Amino acid sequence: MDITSLSALELGSRIKAGDITSMDAVRAQFEKIKEREDRYSCYITLTQEQALRRAEQVQRRIEAGELRNQPLAGVPMALKDNICTRGVLTSCASKILEGFKPPYDAAVTERLEAAGAVMLGKLNMDEFAMGSTTETSCYGPVKNPWDTGRVPGGSSGGAAAAAAAEETWYAIGSDTGGSIRQPSSFCGVTGMKPTYGAVSRYGLIAYASSLDQIGPIARNVSDCAAVMEIIAGWDKRDSTSVRLDDYKFTDALVDDVKGLRIGIPRSYLGEGLDPEVKEAVIGAAKALEAKGAAVEYFDMGMVDYAIPAYYVIASAEASSNLSRFDGVKYGYRTPDFEDLQEMYKKTRDDGFGMEVKRRMLIGAFVLSSGYYDAYYIKALQVKALIKKGFDEAFEKYDIIIGPTAPTTAPRLGENLSDPLKMYLGDIYTVSVNLAGLPGISVPCGTDSSGLPIGVQMIGQTFSEKTLLRAAYAFEKTMPGMRPPQLDGAAVKGGEQA
């Protein structure tokens, strides 16, 4: 069997057993990457030499009996390009960070290294994680491995596509309004956004700090749980970091949902939802019901107000966070200026792409005097009401189930010209970030075009293990999914691969 098709945990146990070495895994993976990267463009940077050296070190440690408690030791992985890696380009897919090689590692990079992970490279994304299609990258779009005429979703589009295309065993993404869950749904993989505070964001280049969270994208629920055990943990360098009572996420991988109380908000199945997505999501709930869970439909308001509140809060924070990119300390500086102010303005206008500029302008507007109360403060009040709605729901239910996205993957270019249309695709994911909750997207079928559909499970804060158990039990009812044309066969619709 081709080892690049194994799950991360399977590969880890084979490395431990001495069947294969970490170097073999790295070499096999780079062969596949070379075959497939022209078609999918998942990566911004590949670090083959460094990966091989690192694999040799980890292999020696494993053979010396170290890393025994690290099931993913020696397993190659990749990071979204907004996560700092010492000495390796970290660009946020933006021209303004061209050439930026961080002088330090992010907390998750350190934790992965300590667990014996081997980095293959850095993954393509929407510029500064702003976008839902990975088309705003200054390095060009990622293509969906299920159909290269379609987007992979975003903003962690490179991460989800690389996991689906078997160009990595797992990936680390970030999720501010759905950026892990939505591309996971579009690419037929599993992605988890942990509770706000569960994973340190030290070294994550900030987009909207009150919403940003780092999480895993992998080909199954068990791999996500194993990665969560590595990356979750308190860190004094992230002031929002929270200590959890229990970090044994893999203990939740039990095929038993008897008595689990599941709520489905009727408003999550309303207007705008693709009928095939709806059917697949209801099918997922029924599969859990057949295993002994209690499923109930209920009314939850506020769904229509989540996107307005999200875009006000996220844009406001972005306009503040991105003020640090000014052509002084790192990255791009315009060659053409007379004085300091002109240097700032021209550098930023040349360096940022249109979607990033649009959000900074919205942010500057909603924070400006005269509009601050009407927009920014109001959005924070809406956020409080959204949180309250979830709190009330979680008095009755252990988890909430609904779609991850209203449709399957759109065609390339379809949403790029209409920002509002793109924003509306985030309707089921953004409220989870506003309320700080954990959420997971798990594949639950395909539509009539053969494109993957994801079901989203949402839990109360710090209920990751409940979510993982439900996701694992559901996954057991599904056949495995793999993009049909990975090995280079013709692409659907006559499009050139």
Next chain:
Amino acid sequence: MAITDKTIDYVAALAKLDLTAEEKARAREDLGNIIDYVDKMNELDVTGVEPMSHVLGCSNVFREDEVTSVPDPEGILANAPETKDGGFKVPRTVV
């Protein structure tokens, strides 16, 4: 809400962006559409609702003010577009 050229100039100045005429026209239209959509929040009565910044209600965590960062001036300056005498070089700011 109709977004005027004046508003765009004002927010572009706040965001320190030197927008081209074409970008300004596009921004005016996009911003207008997005703000119109965001105005949906006005349908809600939020009287008496406390604005929520942190979902978990965390308050400030105090610690001793100790120097902990690893000094790596070369690594930091290596990323700067221009440096001089171990510092970041910027255009003249005082005339």
